[in-house]
Amino acid sequence: MYKLKAxxxxxxxxxxxxADRVATVTLNRPDRKNPLTFDSYAELRDTFHKFQYVDDVxxxxxxxxxxxxxxxxxxxxxxxxxxxxxxDALLAFTRMTGNLVKEMRQCPQPIIAAVDGVSAGAGAxxxxxxDLRYGTAKTxxxxxxxxxxxxxxxxxxxxxxxxxxxxxxxxxxLYTGRSMSAEEGLAWxxxxxxxxxxxxxxxxxxxxxxLANGPAFAHFMTKKCLHQxxxxxxxxxxxxxxEAQAICMKTKDFGRAYHAFVAKQTPVFQGD
Numbered sequence: 001m002y003k004l005k006a007x008x009x010x011x012x013x014x015x016x017x018x019a020d021r022v023a024t025v026t027l028n029r030p031d032r033k034n035p036l037t038f039d040s041y042a043e044l045r046d047t048f049h050k051f052q053y054v055d056d057v058x059x060x061x062x063x064x065x066x067x068x069x070x071x072x073x074x075x076x077x078x079x080x081x082x083x084x085x086x087x088d089a090l091l092a093f094t095r096m097t098g099n100l101v102k103e104m105r106q107c108p109q110p111i112i113a114a115v116d117g118v119s120a121g122a123g124a125x126x127x128x129x130x131d132l133r134y135g136t137a138k139t140x141x142x143x144x145x146x147x148x149x150x151x152x153x154x155x156x157x158x159x160x161x162x163x164x165x166x167x168x169x170x171x172x173x174l175y176t177g178r179s180m181s182a183e184e185g186l187a188w189x190x191x192x193x194x195x196x197x198x199x200x201x202x203x204x205x206x207x208x209x210x211l212a213n214g215p216a217f218a219h220f221m222t223k224k225c226l227h228q229x230x231x232x233x234x235x236x237x238x239x240x241x242x243e244a245q246a247i248c249m250k251t252k253d254f255g256r257a258y259h260a261f262v263a264k265q266t267p268v269f270q271g272d
Contacts, residue, residue: 225240
């Protein structure tokens with residue numbers, strides 16, 4: 001089966017670097033705090049979709065350049081035009097942004113968000129839709145849709161955020177649009193860890209490399225089950241996991257781990 005190479009992707013609206021089976025997606029408009037545009041939304045959606053077909057990436061790191069993560073939808077390139085759109089165009093846009101989150105969740109590789117500085121609006125949704133999140137003391141996370149006259153139910157926020165930090169905390173953030181401090185995010189389980197700004201990228205890349213060196217197929221299966229089991233009963237989840245684990249037991253990595261254990265060696269996983 002033909003596989004794509006992420007190292008051959010040439011995105012126009014963000015930077016993509018691939019090394020040691022880790023893809024780093026960097027939002028790189030630092031002069032504007034890395035806002036999103038119609039084109040960058042679509043290109044991110046398409047890129048995460050294509051990651052399921054690559055064979056040179058096991059983990060994705062998502063970050064921003066210049067001391068900020070992302071300020072959300074660009075005021076001039078997105079917010080202004082939306083005001084004058086008809087309903088069919090508006091619905092096409094909101095479905096497109098939702099599809100970005102869908103592709104992130106269906107992308108088999110774990111996604112690690114390295115979040116410094118501003119993380120607002122859609123720029124807060126992207127880390128929310130990731131699998132692991134690292135922040136800094138300067139990170140300010142704001143689901144600020146209500147502050148521009150919109151509902152807090154944007155890009156899956158009402159489904160995902162309560163699962164991360166609890167229903168009451170999520171309700172407060174979505175109703176008020178206030179910023180969640182880095183310390184709150186850590187205490188509430190939103191961030192896995194807070195780092196100094198100059199150590200954030202190193203931590204994200206170190207974790208990414210740790211995961212990339214692990215059993216890739218098993219990691220893909222873990223992500224699939226974490227996502228799929230949101231809508232299952234415990235009985236359904238047990239069956240899903242029984243099937244998933246049985247499949248993993250047929251991988252070569254499972255055999256490698258066993259033989260390494262018997263030989264008192266560290267297993268070297270190949271991802272198959």
